[in-house]
Amino acid sequence: MPVVYDLTSDTATQPTDDMFDLMKTASRGDDVFSQDESVHELEKYMADLLGHEAALFGTSGTMTNQLGLRCWLLHPPQSVLCDSRAHVHVYECGGIAYHSQAAVTPVVASNGLYLTKEDVEAHISTDTLCGAPTKVISLENTLNGTIMPIEEIARISKLARSRGIKMHLDGARLFEASQATGVSMKEYGQHFDSVSVCLSKGAGAPIGSILISDTTTIQHSRHLRKLMGGGWRQAGPLAKVALHCIQTIVPTMPQTHKLTRRLADGLTDLGFRLLIPCHTNMLFMDFKPLPSVAVLAEPLLAQGIKISSTPGATICRIVLHYQVTAEAVDCFLRVATDIAGKYKIVPALGDEDSAICSRSSSVASSVTDLSAAYPSVQ
Numbered sequence: 001m002p003v004v005y006d007l008t009s010d011t012a013t014q015p016t017d018d019m020f021d022l023m024k025t026a027s028r029g030d031d032v033f034s035q036d037e038s039v040h041e042l043e044k045y046m047a048d049l050l051g052h053e054a055a056l057f058g059t060s061g062t063m064t065n066q067l068g069l070r071c072w073l074l075h076p077p078q079s080v081l082c083d084s085r086a087h088v089h090v091y092e093c094g095g096i097a098y099h100s101q102a103a104v105t106p107v108v109a110s111n112g113l114y115l116t117k118e119d120v121e122a123h124i125s126t127d128t129l130c131g132a133p134t135k136v137i138s139l140e141n142t143l144n145g146t147i148m149p150i151e152e153i154a155r156i157s158k159l160a161r162s163r164g165i166k167m168h169l170d171g172a173r174l175f176e177a178s179q180a181t182g183v184s185m186k187e188y189g190q191h192f193d194s195v196s197v198c199l200s201k202g203a204g205a206p207i208g209s210i211l212i213s214d215t216t217t218i219q220h221s222r223h224l225r226k227l228m229g230g231g232w233r234q235a236g237p238l239a240k241v242a243l244h245c246i247q248t249i250v251p252t253m254p255q256t257h258k259l260t261r262r263l264a265d266g267l268t269d270l271g272f273r274l275l276i277p278c279h280t281n282m283l284f285m286d287f288k289p290l291p292s293v294a295v296l297a298e299p300l301l302a303q304g305i306k307i308s309s310t311p312g313a314t315i316c317r318i319v320l321h322y323q324v325t326a327e328a329v330d331c332f333l334r335v336a337t338d339i340a341g342k343y344k345i346v347p348a349l350g351d352e353d354s355a356i357c358s359r360s361s362s363v364a365s366s367v368t369d370l371s372a373a374y375p376s377v378q
């Protein structure tokens with residue numbers, strides 16, 4: 001059975017025929033020389049959306065994160081303070097050390113979910129003799145699909161500004177947070193000096209990510225993008241599609257969040273456990289007492305539904321996006337019900353309370369190790 005629904009990541013969305021048609025209408029200028037209208041249109045739209053002066057369209061979230069951070073890390077020795085699970089620290093090939101010659105201070109979120117001002121304050125380095133002073137605080141929202149409260153972002157940002165520290169946001173999935181909370185992109189944007197937003201995740205664009213900041217920083221990032229080999233020529237068709245996706249797919253995210261919640265509730269009702277709260281389009285499930293995720297992944301694949309399955313692991317990240325339908329979720333739950341029956345699984349506490357508890361807790365007690373839940377390629 002071919003894969004019809006790929007739930008391994010929201011990067012798995014497939015470009016549609018409409019998108020290819022739209023590409024034909026794009027301008028065909030050279031973006032290395034900043035001469036493409038469709039790219040300009042996208043960059044201006046995103047700069048306005050976040051309430052900043054300028055933006056740079058780039059190939060990937062890794063590139064726009066690293067460019068943003070590099071722009072602030074001009075005088076080594078310095079450091080970046082971030083969540084211990086942050087993508088910029090764990091999944092960007094050590095890019096902060098490589099591109100910026102900076103150290104990383106990974107901080108464990110004391111509430112198990114998101115960094116607080118107190119977590120950050122306790123780890124800021126001001127040691128200009130033997131340390132690497134904190135130059136940037138880099139936050140991530142959403143992180144593992146969970147939303148960082150705007151109030152906490154504001155507290156951290158106020159602290160950073162009072163200490164002359166730059167604020168960067170890995171907003172790979174900021175659209176998800178904004179759509180789920182109703183907090184505008186602009187309101188998030190005001191707390192940061194630079195923001196990276198991915199267009200090829202839940203927004204559904206085939207390629208691209210964007211860095212938003214002030215005009216001088218964006219000019220610098222354009223120069224650094226060329227240095228990294230990321231100067232792309234006729235990028236207009238990609239920009240045209242990306243803008244279309246922002247305007248048409250992003251508003252559908254609340255439906256995806258509802259479906260994700262339905263899947264979470266269905267799976268917890270069967271006796272499987274949510275490892276962290278489900279706020280947006282991601283689920284981290286523990287399928288114990290099944291012997292491994294594979295026991296479920298195989299029959300799902302036979303129905304055209306693909307989930308990640310690390311050999312021997314019982315935990316799994318499941319990600320929904322706009323191309324996952326209600327029928328796919330129903331089918332997933334039918335297969336899971338069948339497997340739960342075969343393995344005689346019952347809800348952990350045997351009553352509704354257990355499911356409600358695991359569904360609604362907003363704060364985890366400690367940071368859960370979710371590494372085995374990720375696909376090897378995200």
Ligand SMILES: Cc1ncc(COP(=O)(O)O)c(C=O)c1O
Nearest residue numbers: 060061062063087170172209378
């Ligand atoms: C939170 C986060 N930031 C950044 C990235 C990097 O994006 P890309 O894969 O486009 O480099 C990812 C990719 O999965 C991500 O999940």
